[in-house]
Amino acid sequence: MTPPVNELVDADRGYINPLVFTDQGVYEQELEQVFGRSWLFLAHGSQVPKRGDFIQTYMGEDPVLVVRQKDGSVKAFLNQCRHRGMRICRSDQGTSRTFTCSYHGWAYDLEGNLVNVPQEERAYRNEIDKSKWGALKVPRIAEYKGFYFGTWSADVPEFEDYLGDMAYYFDAVFGRWDNGVELVEGTSKWVIDCNWKFASEQFASDMYHAEVSHASALIALHEDPAFWAGTSHQTLMPGRQFGGNGHGSGSFWADSIGFSESMYNSPALSEWVTANADEALRNVSEQQLLKVAGHNTIFPNFSWLAGPATMRVWHPRGPGQIEVWAWTYVPKDAPDEVKAAYRRMTQRTFSPAGSFETDDGENWTEIQQVLRGWKARNNTFNAQMGLGHDERDVHGLPGRTSDALSESAARGFYQRWSDLMAGLSWSDIAELDAARQAKEALHQEV
């Protein structure tokens, strides 16, 4: 029997019940309580540059259309026809003036309003009120530095408040160039047989696995064996991990501008990054440039890795499967040669054919298979690394941080998950967060 959802995670003690990764009932609740009430990544503006441009994506398992409007704004609506529920649009992306359902032909405009019903006079005697049968609109959309997020929730805090201190870590990567970033065309999509939280949590918090899981890939990738000797070796590098509002970010600290890029054997890329350091330093601090460039997740399922320039959404597909949608992001103003280098770097490292990506996927699918066992599913997981050793506002980094080798952000991720799953309102969660922070401060004083 599944325990109550609020007993599945004990973030204070670092306990995780594996049923959070396997149970169908828990999953159904997640769709409503987590994906139905959080801000979810919809699109980057470069995917829908002109009016009428659209892409199809998902909010949890709900298909949505994201559309550039005539006035330049971006809106989104459920990709479900109100007649019998067919997808209104079956293309992944394109440009259109209207969307016509391929089942019986109801047609919707760019905002999702129902504008035409075939045979309206004969079939409906002109009695259908089209204004009442538009597509379900995503009520709140936020744009942040060219990225669009949407939520079904009326009471989730404004997006920047939802981000909180995570904005510092987001800006460090995506706010660094005068004209921002754009996505390389083409979405890599693939399926992994694992729960979505394995992927999200790892990108929020787990630097610990890298040296073990990626040991061979790290050696194989770098053509100069000496690269991994001396101070560049990760275990010798200092670093921090941030966790807050369920989000997470972590990195080993670079010792020079362009360090992350230098790992991937592209002199053109390294030279360009170094040559354009002044522009970056006009937009972000040296601290952000050198110390905040690693793994990241915005709760619940939007992640990026700053070194390999990959960003992705972990779309849930049941408790035991995800569909990964991944992109390469590049500085918009970079020359083609540099953009191509970023693209190659992503393909070699974090893509369906990337050497690191396959390491990660193998771990997650293996765990999911182990969890088919009854005993295995009822055997508490340990998430105690660094427990009790968090600090606030140290090393010039905002928010709660810990050593890079910690599970602090993972505990925060599961805490936020647990709060939402318990059905707490966003105002209750804000009160609880404040109380937790006060308790934390007291603990540090003692």
Ligand code: FES
């Ligand atoms: Fe769309 Fe019938 S289901 S028109």
